[in-house]
Amino acid sequence: MDNFLSLRGLCKAYDDSKKGKLIALDEFSINIAEGCFAALLGPSGSGKSTLLEILAGLTPPDEGRIFFQNRDITCLAPEQRKFSLVFQSYALFPNLTVLDNIAYGLGGPGWNKTSRMNRALELVAVTSLEGLEHRYPHELSGGQQQRTALARALAPHPRLLLLDEPLSALDAQVRRELGLKLRHIQRETGVTTLLVTHDQEEALALSDLVILMEQGKIIQAGSPEEIYSRPNSRFSADFVGHMNTIELPAVNSGRLFGLRYEDVEILIPTEQTLARPEVQVGRVEHCALMGAFYRLEILLNDFSTSIQADVARSADKELLKVGAIVVAAFPSEHRLQLNEL
């Protein structure tokens, strides 16, 4: 199983007239298991899209090999790989209807008119595009276009599905729905999928395996839970979820530590709370409703450390007033010892 798709030491650099060599991939190696939904997460310019292009065969790597089911496919032409790629722009063919777009990859031997049509209609059903078969792409909404692109990619039974930021052009609501739909379709078809995204929520919510990368290198790879709760580096902790970095003489023995916004405890100052160890008094500088919770900005009483804390909507309204004096506690079990990373 481990040898389904295996990338070994991929390197790729681009020539840039201004900055000299631009390194997109640097000794990139990973194994992806069959049927897995992997998310490649990283900031823009971290080499994610380059990796997809190399996998699809559209760009040759400078160094390294790609093995698929133990066969070296590094030099195989894209037409022969059967790795479907969904582009960020979708690149739907504007002169073809939804159905013709979906049937585009169903050419060559093994397909006849009926089997093509049946397969295309099957995909229409899978992606819930019924009733839109004869529309042109410009007559579809963004979400429908996205589903058409997905159906087109899935139609020829790809051995690997590559998705380049497939949801980034959609608005928040559609994005959430389509994300779940995508995961559902992936489970149903069982196609091994590699999703590229810069959206941490998308990566955490959809995938089995998150590969966090920066500047062409893998920073951390693991299950979403692992990445979120046990970040192996400051970059991981910062990029996935929000984190305060705190260095106070009276807390954590004066050593630097990280604490996620939702893990900061905000309490009303009472004799009891003030008596707890390692607490700090602070003043609420700003309070914003983020939807399910409030995000407070608190200036601590050293008058230089400012922290953010997420508190539930059910919290005492006294805590939410700007100017309120509160007590902040930093539960030691949630602290990330950044010096050790």
Next chain:
Amino acid sequence: MIGKVFQKLPLWAAMVFLAIALVYPLATLAAASLELGSGSFGIDNFVAFFQTPSLFKIFSNSLVLGAVVTAVTTGLAFFPSYAAARTRAFSRGAIYVLCLLPLFAPSFFPSLGLIILLGPQGPWGGLIPGGLIGPWGIVMGEVIYTLPHAVIILTACLRDIDPKLYAAARSLGAGPWRCLLTITLPAAFHGFISSAMVVFLLTITDFGVPKVLGGSYSVLATEVYKQVIGQHNLSMGATISLVMLLPALAAFGMDYLARKRRRHGWAAWAEPAIARKQDLFFTLAGWAVAALPLAVMATAVWSSFISFWPYDLTFTMLNYSFNDSIYGLSPIFNSLKLAMAVSLCGTCLIFTSAYVLERQTVPRLISRAYRLLAIMPMCIPGAALGLAYILAFNHLDGLPDWFYGSMLILVLNSIVHFYSLPHLTSSASLSGLDPNYENVGRTLGRPIWTTFLKVVLPMRIATVLEAAFYLFVSAMTTVSAVVFIYTPDMIPASVASLQASDAGQVAEAAAMGTLIMAASLILRCLIKIWRNIFLPEYENR
């Protein structure tokens, strides 16, 4: 590997074509201009040109005429362009179309109308001090000939202005005239420069109008012809045609800079707001300008149906039997053959190589070299190109005798001559498509050529038709280059018409010109009808 080379075949073919049909003749031309007879070389011809007062006078004639025509045409073109692009002027579509009329006929065709109206025998013959024949006539003829080019460029530029700017200005209390002064004119600056340079380029390289209306007044293009055909002084002809390249190159360079600095607005065009006084003004001004080409061209067409102007104004079809010409009706068929060959071969070559250039990975050096070669013909005067072909292909050792003097040489010459514009529009429209179509196709197991045929070509069929039409009309109407290399059994209609006018047979000249225009207009209508019937739904995007 072989497949990859094969995919790029059109580009290689185009490079070879341009090397043989453009670079080689031009190199021969340059060599000839440096030749001093008896095998020695030097720049003495150029020194002689600038030191001979009569020749230098011709150089300054051309520059002055070019400057005057540029100022007049660009100024006039603004009114119909603004009316069509930025007002609700009455019948603004008709104004625009009428201004384009001269495109469909040879450059000197409107001049035939001018002769009828303003010539020595015309009803208003006394209006022009010094008579029509001479610099005044050339200016008028060139203004009408260059008007459509200026109108096309200016209108496109004016339509590009973001309509939100006008909405913003109006919300701040600016009226339509203040909008015109503070938004339109500054935004159209690059369009003015661009159209001025194109007009200048066309004027100094044009051969037809000065031939018909110049009389004894010489300009560079006609002087090349005189030196070569009249005096058989090929090396002086070569020198003059290269001198002509200097102002042409300067104009081309300025136009290039203007285009480069132009920012493309991606805003959609919107119907302009109603401004009654301004709309009325531009309706009148637009029609006043559009009436010029309409009047002279209608006069020219009318004169082709007249027995013996100005004495016998009865209607006749006799001029269309071309009894006074030794060629009869054959030139129009030669021209149709030529134009179809140029249009078909040129479009295939130019569009497919633009496809390779824009949508496949080509080494940067190759793509730069090709782009440079492809825009070069734009600034090469027709006379230089025609003369270059005589020097390169006449009596060339190893070349079969039939080549020089065959239709093939005219076809090659015309494709090269009009290569640039279809290349620029093809490459712009192909690079405007989503760059990933072919990649999607490939990851779905479909080769590049499938995607080219199934997606790219249907998406860009309009560009292909425009290119084919442009090449057809250009080959039908051109004079300046082919006048050097035609032979009597394949004389094109435009040259025959010019010869008739030279021989004083204005009516037959007008008749031949009318046939050329009719052929171009019929093709235009056919394309229009075809597109209205088969207008694919996706083009409504």
